[in-house]
Amino acid sequence: SSGSDDTATAGGDGSYTIGVANFTLGGPYFSGMDKAIAAEAKKKGKIEVISTDANGDAAKLASNVEDLLSKNVDAVIISGGPLESAPAALNAIKTAGKPVVLVDRKFQTGEYTSWIGPDNEAIGRQNGEFLAQKLPDGGKVAIIKGGPADNSIGLARTNGVKSVLQSKTGITLVEAPDFGNWGSDGGLTVMESLLATDSDLKAVFCENDAMCLGAQRAIADAGKSDQIIIAGVDGQAEALKAILDGTNYLVTGLNDADVIGAMGLDRAVEILGGAQVEKDTVVPSPMITKENAAKYQNPDGSF
Amino acid sequence: MTLELRGVRKDYGGVEVLHGVDLVGRPGEVLAVVGANGAGKSTLIKILSGAQSMSAGEMRIDGEAAEFRSPHDAHARGIRTVYQELSIVPGLSVTENLLMGNFPKRRGLIDWAAAHARARELLESIGFGAIDPRTLAGRLSVARQQMVEIAKALVSEPRVLVLDEPSAVLAGSDLESLFALVRRLRERGVLVIYVSHRLAEVMELATSIVVVKDGRVIATTEPARTSESELIGLMAGRRLEQIYPDRRAEPGEVRLSVHGLTRRGEFEDVSFALRAGEIVGLFGLVGSGRSELARCVFGAEPATSGQVKVAGGDVRFRAPSDAIAAGLALVTEDRKRTGLVGGMSVLDNIGLTTMYGMRRGPLIDAARRRERVGEMIDRLSIQPAHCASMRVVNLSGGNQQKAVLAKWLLAEPRVLILDEPTRGVDMSTRIAIYRMIDDLARDGLAVLLISSDLTEVLGATDRILVMNQGRVTGELRSDRTTEDEILAHAIGQAA
Amino acid sequence: MTGQLTEPAPTTTDPRGRRVPRLVVGGRDVTMAAAFITLIAVLVLVAALTADTFLTPTNLTNLLKQMVTTGLLSFGMLVVILTGGIDLSVGSIVAFSGIVTAGLVSGLPIPVAMAVGVVSGIGFGLVNGALIARFELAPFVVTLAALTTIRGLAFVYSEVPIAPEDPGFFTLGSATLGPVPVSTLIMLAVFLVGGVFLTRTPPGRSIVAIGGNAETVRLAGINVRRHVVLAYTISGACAGLAGVVLASRVGIAQPSVGVAFELDAIAACVIGGASLAGGRGSVRATFGGVLVLVLINNLLNLYGVQSFWQQVLKGLIIIAVILVQRTNRVRS
């Protein structure tokens, strides 16, 4: 990041208050993002961060943004989770004349100043390619989705996987009818049901690592660890460990909340400092396998 | 044991309802406590049983000062109470209601077989053997529930038994069982404190009588030294010459007729007619099906067969609203459960049936309603006079009963069915109610008065229908029959 | 007359005989109301003194906007609670009505689309009410099943969020009349009309009475079933309206919106002194309950309390509020 800290701004000495509007903190990825932003602010000094949590309620997100604007923050960072868009929140920020940085989630409508996040479909494709390569003889691949159906992050990941695997001969896709709700417990139950209906699965893809970890237990309980390989997304610590340990958890796509969060805060400060910034920044999501997993293990990471 | 109250006072948040009551009860006594509605009898009893604390005064047991902080303390001293309000747990068996809190156990667990056996033994020993201890208490008739309440108080062989209006819901042989029980307890040296509005039974059972008025004991006497009318005079604070008005009925046209009405399992093939200006009594023992009949005529329950005709035409009441539209009104026997909405104001309660008819646009015509309800409060002298905005539960029992009456009178019915309208009501209020029914009949109303009180049925009506096991077994002229004759019909043994 | 004592003076006792000082104004007992207004006043005062941004116009407007959804749902919930029932399906109805409205905006005039949203809420309320009244099923389970089913239907209608392009769609949610948002005015109107309905019309009084003692009401010739259905229909209508307003305010309709909204609505009613057993509850106090909830949320945000601590505190504050309420409650 550029060292715009010292640059005098209209505000004065480079000390800013930045509001963070989280759509939800109810998942490790999102709370990791929130912490990363706060940590980066601390590292920079002179930056105060006010964080809010909408508990997964779009209207509350709008209210929270309004509350932040009431407190006269200099800029707003929105961690929109699975939200498709938040027109009211964006309009309010625009009316107040403040910059807004989106982290992780790019909104489909509305005006924002800058976005930093992953390309979820690309992560999915990456996983798809990996699975295709591991299953040269084809086989059944299960997909466990997080839900609900309007969660377009999950949708993008699944679409990525599907776009690759659908064209591969010999591979059949089995979409779990029920959602895993992005948690390990959900991943476990959905996997159990899948194992009951399709005993000949060769691989499973989950829309995030948390669900994969649950699915991995279900597979282990069923004694099928040798038969079914697992692919996830996120780079959650437990998943990295499982990959490193050489289990049937083979791959995940890094979606690093620490990096995105820190970049988001830097981006906001740069904007406040008057810098010209890139509008959309895709943070690459490298594929993590046993070979490179050690590199991404971060004992201090918040996620 | 000897129980003594000295200068007992009780106030409910600043309003004193007992002003220094003195009372002595000795073993083997039946101490009757009588007084008008709201005199403070139940309050006194709650103090005796530890359910309420006194604000001043003291209690002595066998000469020693005693203080009760909870009903538990009273239990520990051998004092057991049957309260005025039924308090069984309907979802539990009779056994469980009886033995609650002291079940026989085997290896730490409740021994149900032993418990049922003990309950049966207990019920039989006090003459209530007809009750099966395994049935759910809620399935029993109100009378039987009351008997269970009494049995409950006797589980632990009390030294003092307090009964608050135990007879209000009993009749016939159930009542006899109760009297026999009280006498046996007395012989065993138990002190029985007995509250009742039925002065005849007080005269029959009591060894001494305490008259309470406005929170004070105004007289202590014995049956041998007083009379019913003297007691009534003491309670009311004035002389009462006549309880029942003179009836000189000149019945008009038929207002309501019932033909072969049957509701399977409840009553069968009931036929009768009510004429304008007539008061017809409906007598029967508890469970003879009178209330069910009334509810069915009123459209609250469907009939299996038979017809109801109003002013000649056949009608089929699908719901009470149909009956009301045809000019009927039903004052039910249980004002708490079916007569009042306790949490609402007197105004709302009295205006309930007529609210839809009293509109201005979409709104209730508040001024007119207030006026009409006010008239009713005046006419029935519901106390206190400014009660319209009070919650109806804060009225005393008798006044609540009047509020129910007011609700139905406001609907200006042509046929009025009264189911036990004087239950738990003190004598002066009763007299007021009899007057009023009489006045209404004189104005052309047809009245059906259901009652378990023989003197009431005889005194207040022109004609009496008697029911036994769901059938009408007799029709008698009130001025030409006797209590014995009515009873004979009621138990199905008339010639 | 009889030995009837005069009615208690302006004091009352709780069951254990302690005194509760009473406040009577113009013959009405206003103890509860006074305590409640004091509570809200204290909250506002504390807020104004400790959070310097609290009294800014922006924040006050925020407050007004933020109470709309909870407010609308709470009024409907109150009506249902008064009958002794409960409506857990309101959050799902909010989602359904919003997504249907947003979906129809492209083909229909905006007011018509919005009307359809409200009508869908009415429809669901009717079904809830009919099941509960006609078959005497437990309201908790019927509306719990409805919660699930209607949520599913919202997704069946559209799996993805719908963001109408037409700026007219946003008007309802963002327009203001002077400093006051139109949506807030709509909610206030609902409370006003609703207050008159419950206190001054026959159906309103019937609904209150049914919660007190349904059998008495039936025997008084009032059709209990019809009024129970009416209550759930009102709740459905309020939820439908809330869904439309919310979608318009957020600018996008999501089928997943509104999870757990019912809990806040119920909390508002109970904080306002309503009894879940039915028959007791007031429109004004429920509005007070909404205010309390919105104030708590707003303050915790203004103080910058950490998200998880916010949850911890919110729960504790609600307990504290109902404890304060309780010491002022008149027990019957």
Add this chain to the structure above:
Amino acid sequence: MTGQLTEPAPTTTDPRGRRVPRLVVGGRDVTMAAAFITLIAVLVLVAALTADTFLTPTNLTNLLKQMVTTGLLSFGMLVVILTGGIDLSVGSIVAFSGIVTAGLVSGLPIPVAMAVGVVSGIGFGLVNGALIARFELAPFVVTLAALTTIRGLAFVYSEVPIAPEDPGFFTLGSATLGPVPVSTLIMLAVFLVGGVFLTRTPPGRSIVAIGGNAETVRLAGINVRRHVVLAYTISGACAGLAGVVLASRVGIAQPSVGVAFELDAIAACVIGGASLAGGRGSVRATFGGVLVLVLINNLLNLYGVQSFWQQVLKGLIIIAVILVQRTNRVRS
């Protein structure tokens, strides 16, 4: 004798006078039980005939595993519902107990860590019960506030999931005794012991009686408050246990787990015929309710019904089930 009608024969009428055929076996009325067992049998039969994977050992084991959490929570919920209360906080307690246990595993012996988890549930139950019994607050709001607060505390304890390394942590959740998972056996044991507790011990009977008429119980010299506290404590303990078992089964404890678990637990009780007004409910029928819910979920998955259609159907099936239940219910 008097003109007393004989006690009702083995038929009864519902309020509108229709007859309900009754089934009396050995003096006990088993109408409800028979209807319910038939219902479950029909569900199982339909499942076995239409879904060929239903009767496979894997699926049957799944069923056994999947009923554990709902089962444990439902028993605790039943105890609370019997007193006339409700416990909305169980889902949050599941999360708290799980994450605390997982957090402690690294420092403490596993059984001790698990005991701490259960004890934390007991503690929360105690607080819920104390607030409800001592201050006579509405159970709905107290446990709703607890839901929020305890969820917050779970996140305060750890924002991220905790996955203990020690394989001993998984034993409880994954060990089997023959074909039956140990966790299922634990749940069955809770139901068995719980059934004995509720039907054959004085505190159990007191809890049932309190829901029927608390004042009577008080007048019988039984400490009502203590028993209400006991009921919530039992619910808390069950939730704590469920949290530990779930964490052990999944292998990872998450602070976000358990949202809306309370709804399934309540539904199971009501499907089993429990009355939310208290005093009525059976342990066996509640277990039946759990079975019904788990079967519905399992079947919808086996048929591969799309997620949101699953929601739609689940709601409709629950309505259908309580409709069937209702026609067999004996009203008192």
